[in-house]
Amino acid sequence: MNFPEILKYLYFTRPYNTMKLGLFRIEGLLSRMGNPHSGVKYFHITGSNGKGSVTTFLEYLTYHHGYSVTGFYSPHLSTVLERFHYNTENISESEFVEAAMEVKQFAEEMDKFGEEFSPSFFEYMTAMYFYITKMKKVEYGSVEVGLGGRFDSTNILLPEVSVICTISLEHTNVLGNTVEEIAFEKAGIIKEGRPVVVGAMPQSALEVIKQIAKERNAKIYEFGKDFNVEPVSYSFNENVYNYFGESTVKNIKVKLNGTHQLYNIGLALKAFELTNKLNEDNVRSAFENAFIPGRFEMVNGIILDGSHNPQAAEKFAENLELYFPGKKRAAVFGIVDDKDKDSVLKVIAPKFDTIIVTRPPSKRATKIEETYEIAKRYCNNVLLEPDFIEAINILKNTDCDVRFATGSFYLVGYVRNYLVNGEISEELRIGGA
Structure with a gap:
């Protein structure tokens, strides 16, 4: 084999x-x-x-x-x-x-x-x-x-x-x-x-x-x-x-x-x-x-990190203020449906000037309109783009000082793979999510 x-x-x-x-x-x-x-x-x-x-x-x-x-x-x-x-x-x-x-x-x-x-x-x-x-x-x-x-x-x-x-x-x-x-x-x-x-x-x-x-x-x-x-x-x-x-x-x-x-x-x-x-x-x-991929890591101008539960969201929000105070921030965000979306977005969404809600490549992520509606409660400028690659392309052209991709680690993993390789690898296509 x-x-x-x-x-x-x-x-x-x-x-x-x-x-x-x-x-x-x-x-x-x-x-x-x-x-x-x-x-x-x-x-x-x-x-x-x-x-x-x-x-x-x-x-x-x-x-x-x-x-x-x-x-x-x-x-x-x-x-x-x-x-x-x-x-x-x-x-x-x-x-x-x-x-x-x-x-x-x-x-x-x-x-x-x-x-x-x-x-x-x-x-x-x-x-x-x-x-x-x-x-x-x-x-x-x-x-x-x-x-x-x-x-x-x-x-x-x-x-x-x-x-x-x-x-x-x-x-x-x-x-x-x-x-x-x-x-x-x-x-x-x-x-x-x-x-x-x-x-x-x-x-x-x-x-x-x-x-x-x-x-x-x-x-x-x-x-x-x-x-x-x-x-x-x-x-x-x-x-x-x-x-x-x-x-x-x-x-x-x-x-x-x-x-x-x-x-x-x-x-x-x-x-x-x-x-x-x-x-x-x-x-x-x-x-x-010492290095761990996808943990508040900068890849091709985009910082990748997970904020998939309330505890991780708190740390992520803390890091935003610690490392990028007063900066204009934009993010691609996607999360699977069985997570506490409201608790996560309540913490991180107010920290961003723009949020692009997308779908993580997982069978457990189908309710992205629900995620979009929750995000709008906490951030004034929220966009919806189901395709995460297109969402990343929108992020790259967004007027801001610093860019992020966050939420589910499914999303972070695929985004990192795309940013590094310019396409989704055969391995990820085999495994799916």
Whole structure:
């Protein structure tokens, strides 16, 4: 199979976004593969927000301190290759195909036992990641949890350090209806005798994590108590922080934008510091280079970022005022129908002089007229253009100081792909949304 063929197999045989909780499938799959996850030092990261940034920072810190490292991320934005990093770069299409074909034979053995034993898309991806990690013979892995922690397929690994970034109400249909229940699920990544680093969170959630850490003899390190970060200055793509932990590192320049990165920086540095002594030059190099596509990122004159829920919208609005105060702003905006459109637009729409409402390329986004009517409540100049490519072209010709594409990550991923390539890639056309 070539890359397009294996993608079709994965997307349509292992339905994307189909969730299966529990560890028995991944245990069976990895056992058949010879347990490729063993023998590597892992950082394991979960949290309601920030886990992708912390996983990225740890990957870059590890690489810039001279170690070989793989990274595992989800979901992807514009290409499935973003899920698998080797020494901070996406793997190649040929490496993806090799890993997918290796897992395929064992996954199909399990399929024969029935639907309950058939590995899901994410379990398949997890097995591919561990195969890649083994083939690359790396020293470290930086692994982002897919959902929750306790029953996530990544929880098969034994970490050097576990990280729990934040706890808030999310995925309540799966993880629980209170922050305490969600904290219990995420604390499932804490392993016997392995340290855990935790971020700022509600006290009741922290108490749950502390209790589980105590039961598992896992020493806990708390942001603001055992380590800290202070901001020095904020400027778009060049934010400066000081870190205070076992070591002190000052004037760390960080490309990733947003005041919330302060917490993620601290969590990553503390987790890494528990395994290695920090080298100031290597720390600075890591954070200057650390990058996540589509996170307040400028691509061809348009800033891309997600604002798909009220929490993300608040951060996005904060960043608008932080980096572009007093500027005339315009945006393409699209969101799927099952999100809280009113709460999101109430926060961000007043920040724009012009909003072009469009349809994210998703089956879950059909009510764009509804989105348009809501946007008009909060912004004086709102246009409706269903085709997102045409919406981007209108944005490019809009009279303003700074331009954005925001809302659903489906939209951001497609827009980024279009801006980089000048067309929508075959991969995105295969996967759809």
